[in-house]
Amino acid sequence: MRWIDLLRMSSGSLKRRKLRTFLTVLGVVIGTASIVVMISLGLGMQQSLYREIEQSGGMTSITVTGKDVGSRMVYTSDDQMGDETKKYITDETIKELEKLEHVASASPSLTMNSVLLSGKYEGYIQLVGLTPEEMKRQNMKLTDDSRLPDEDAQNLELIFGNGVPTMFYERGSGKGYWETMELPDIDFRNDQMFLILDQDAFFNAQQNTPVSENSGDQSAQSGGNASAGTQKPPKKYVVNACGMVAGDVESYNANYYDVYCNIDVLRSMLQKEFAGRAIPGQPTTKTGKPYRFFAYTTAKVQADELDNVESLANQIRELGYNVSTNAEYLKSMQKQFAMVQALLGGIGAVSLFVAAIGIANTMMMSIYERTKEIGVIKVLGCSLRNIKTMFLMEAGFIGFIGGVIGNILSFLMSVAINFLVAKSGGVGLDGNLSYIPLWLVLASMGFAVFVGMVAGYFPALRAMRLSPLAAIRNN
Amino acid sequence: MKKIIEVKNLYKLYRVGDSIVRALNGVDFAIYEGEFCAIVGTSGSGKSTLLNMLAGLEKPTKGEVIIDGVHMETLNEEGLVRFRRENVGFIFQSFHLLGTMNALENVALPLSFRGESRASRLKKADQMLDLVKLKKHKKHLPSQMSGGQQQRVGVARALVVDPKIIFADEPTGNLDSHTSEEVMELMQQVVKKQGKTLVMVTHDDHLAAYADRIFHIIDGKIVKVEVNSAKEAKKENATKKEQTREQKKETKKEREREEERK
Numbered sequence: 001m002r003w004i005d006l007l008r009m010s011s012g013s014l015k016r017r018k019l020r021t022f023l024t025v026l027g028v029v030i031g032t033a034s035i036v037v038m039i040s041l042g043l044g045m046q047q048s049l050y051r052e053i054e055q056s057g058g059m060t061s062i063t064v065t066g067k068d069v070g071s072r073m074v075y076t077s078d079d080q081m082g083d084e085t086k087k088y089i090t091d092e093t094i095k096e097l098e099k100l101e102h103v104a105s106a107s108p109s110l111t112m113n114s115v116l117l118s119g120k121y122e123g124y125i126q127l128v129g130l131t132p133e134e135m136k137r138q139n140m141k142l143t144d145d146s147r148l149p150d151e152d153a154q155n156l157e158l159i160f161g162n163g164v165p166t167m168f169y170e171r172g173s174g175k176g177y178w179e180t181m182e183l184p185d186i187d188f189r190n191d192q193m194f195l196i197l198d199q200d201a202f203f204n205a206q207q208n209t210p211v212s213e214n215s216g217d218q219s220a221q222s223g224g225n226a227s228a229g230t231q232k233p234p235k236k237y238v239v240n241a242c243g244m245v246a247g248d249v250e251s252y253n254a255n256y257y258d259v260y261c262n263i264d265v266l267r268s269m270l271q272k273e274f275a276g277r278a279i280p281g282q283p284t285t286k287t288g289k290p291y292r293f294f295a296y297t298t299a300k301v302q303a304d305e306l307d308n309v310e311s312l313a314n315q316i317r318e319l320g321y322n323v324s325t326n327a328e329y330l331k332s333m334q335k336q337f338a339m340v341q342a343l344l345g346g347i348g349a350v351s352l353f354v355a356a357i358g359i360a361n362t363m364m365m366s367i368y369e370r371t372k373e374i375g376v377i378k379v380l381g382c383s384l385r386n387i388k389t390m391f392l393m394e395a396g397f398i399g400f401i402g403g404v405i406g407n408i409l410s411f412l413m414s415v416a417i418n419f420l421v422a423k424s425g426g427v428g429l430d431g432n433l434s435y436i437p438l439w440l441v442l443a444s445m446g447f448a449v450f451v452g453m454v455a456g457y458f459p460a461l462r463a464m465r466l467s468p469l470a471a472i473r474n475n
Numbered sequence: 476m477k478k479i480i481e482v483k484n485l486y487k488l489y490r491v492g493d494s495i496v497r498a499l500n501g502v503d504f505a506i507y508e509g510e511f512c513a514i515v516g517t518s519g520s521g522k523s524t525l526l527n528m529l530a531g532l533e534k535p536t537k538g539e540v541i542i543d544g545v546h547m548e549t550l551n552e553e554g555l556v557r558f559r560r561e562n563v564g565f566i567f568q569s570f571h572l573l574g575t576m577n578a579l580e581n582v583a584l585p586l587s588f589r590g591e592s593r594a595s596r597l598k599k600a601d602q603m604l605d606l607v608k609l610k611k612h613k614k615h616l617p618s619q620m621s622g623g624q625q626q627r628v629g630v631a632r633a634l635v636v637d638p639k640i641i642f643a644d645e646p647t648g649n650l651d652s653h654t655s656e657e658v659m660e661l662m663q664q665v666v667k668k669q670g671k672t673l674v675m676v677t678h679d680d681h682l683a684a685y686a687d688r689i690f691h692i693i694d695g696k697i698v699k700v701e702v703n704s705a706k707e708a709k710k711e712n713a714t715k716k717e718q719t720r721e722q723k724k725e726t727k728k729e730r731e732r733e734e735e736r737k
Contacts, residue, residue: 001587002592005593012575013575016575379530380559380585380632381589382588383553383588385553468532469532469533
């Protein structure tokens with residue numbers, strides 16, 4: 001029997017029982033759609049993870065941390081906290097790291113909390129000092145009129161993450177973006193801004209005297225020997241922005257919350273302001289005196305090749321530092337995503353399994369109804385294999401139609417999910433939450449057909465084994 | 476003449492509860508090519524069992540069924556199906572047309588099992604329906620046709636595969652006597668014209684009279700094989716009738732001519 005004839009007979013008998021076919025297909029539609037949507041959520045998360053890693057220096061990047069230095073709002077490598085090291089990351093460390101085999105580059109980075117003042121707003125920001133090379137490597141997506149900080153500039157030039165505007169509060173009312181849902185009225189590129197590095201002094205000053213708006217404060221006295229007792233207002237630096245990360249406050253990316261600057265300028269400014277005193281965040285002796293060296297928060301090491309990342313990471317670990325690599329991070333995240341996807345996919349699979357039972361039931365019913373017809377075509381010489389194929393195709397057809405409609409439904413749901421998420425914003429994800437690649441479409445349709453055929457297999461076998469005598473028995 | 480069906484020492488035993496029923500109890504006979512045979516018996520005589528065994532729908536308990544040189548009892552189910560597909564046409568008592576297909580598609584159905592293309596299938600089916608005088612009902616569904624018309628579709632379906640043998644199981648059992656006569660005449664005529672072997676099972680002696688030979692079966696045994704001499708006579712009668720009819724026509728015409736002259 002020809003394939004086209006088999007197909008014609010199978011689809012013909014489905015058409016004959018429209019309502020039953022529709023209901024059975026509906027089961028498959030729901031099953032397929034739930035699998036596809038569930039997996040697409042996992043894939044969407046995975047995709048934004050990949051993008052994030054690409055933005056933070058790619059797979060060859062290794063982050064080396066020593067004893068906690070500086071102040072960070074966001075701890076990215078909490079899992080490393082267990083084995084606290086005694087070593088600080090200093091200029092010596094950077095030199096040491098650079099000498100290691102397979103190291104392409106090593107550069108320090110310093111993260112500290114500071115305050116930005118602009119007009120009637122004040123913002124509590126995380127200032128990240130990077131070397132100019134590292135800044136280039138970060139590969140930030142800046143707005144068109146942005147540039148990276150000038151390497152030779154004496155003043156601090158800042159690059160703002162696109163989420164920084166949400167961290168400003170109106171002085172007095174204390175209301176910020178998250179309360180009012182209105183962005184502060186600051187032109188980050190042109191407005192004058194003052195940076196306060198000494199947060200403690202700023203808070204102390206704020207408690208005692210309402211902060212006066214004395215602009216043009218460049219000539220303010222240098223830190224000198226301000227001890228804890230004296231209430232000296234902190235030094236304010238006039239800073240300006242040289243760039244901003246592209247995107248509005250609703251599009252999250254790896255540079256969303258940070259403010260970047262040149263680490264060398266930052267360091268010299270800190271050392272000048274806190275001459276003789278302990279710089280906030282820097283390690284001190286038991287008596288509160290600063291060490292001679294300057295400690296960094298992290299060192300960013302680039303391996304020359306992906307294959308060497310792991311051995312290099314272990315090597316640095318042996319030197320006594322905490323190490324986290326994007327590769328390791330990715331690996332652990334992939335494990336988590338695999339679990340999440342398996343869980344989500346499993347929920348979908350249950351509904352497809354129920355649909356499979358529906359298919360099997362429909363096929364059994366159809367065979368009972370058509371006992372006589374099956375017998376007749378057997379007597380007329382339809383081969384056993386053809387009969388089996390006919391019923392398998394019928395079941396597979398239900399799976400296929402269900403798969404197609406299920407995928408269409410999934411696409412609609414995916415669009416709806418992404419739309420709603422984008423509208424509400426702030427999930428902390430870059431890009432779409434739900435992502436359906438082509439392979440998922442094909443795989444899910446193939447799976448739906450497969451499930452249909454498995455469900456139809458035993459009914460088909462039963463049809464094949466029906467006795468032709470049943471047909472010629474008279475009614 | 477060539478033996479197309481040969482049955483040797485055929486037994487079929489059924490177990491019903493504790494007792495054993497002998498549906499066929501040692502049957503021997505042969506049917507020759509181009510013959511029209513009727514197997515006649517009361518219900519329960521084993522005639523249907525015999526037909527099932529000839530068509531390979533049931534396995535004999537003992538004995539041989541040789542059709543066209545092939546031992547049916549040795550074939551497996553797939554082999555039997557293939558044998559039926561290649562060599563056998565079937566006419567059923569309750570027609571067994573597929574309700575979703577129209578007459579043309581029903582007739583073409585057995586050809587699709589052979590892998591013929593749709594176009595050639597429908598062409599052959601069309602010719603067959605012409606042959607059974609159903610020109611006007613080709614697009615009708617079985618539910619839109621009378622019993623007689625449905626059975627004619629059944630006859631066309633049996634013939635379309637160009638089989639060596641046609642089995643008919645009480646082909647007029649669901650028809651009234653007048654339609655029965657029509658269908659029987661059609662079958663007889665078509666089978667003779669195409670030189671097919673026809674084996675018909677019936678309980679009706681009157682219908683059996685259309686056959687060349689009649690096998691009487693009682694309690695699983697063939698008790699009498701009757702060569703139908705009456706049929707020959709009938710044929711002669713029919714030709715005589717035709718002759719007289721023609722003569723009458725001629726006389727009629729002559730009379731008309733005479734009247735015209737007047």
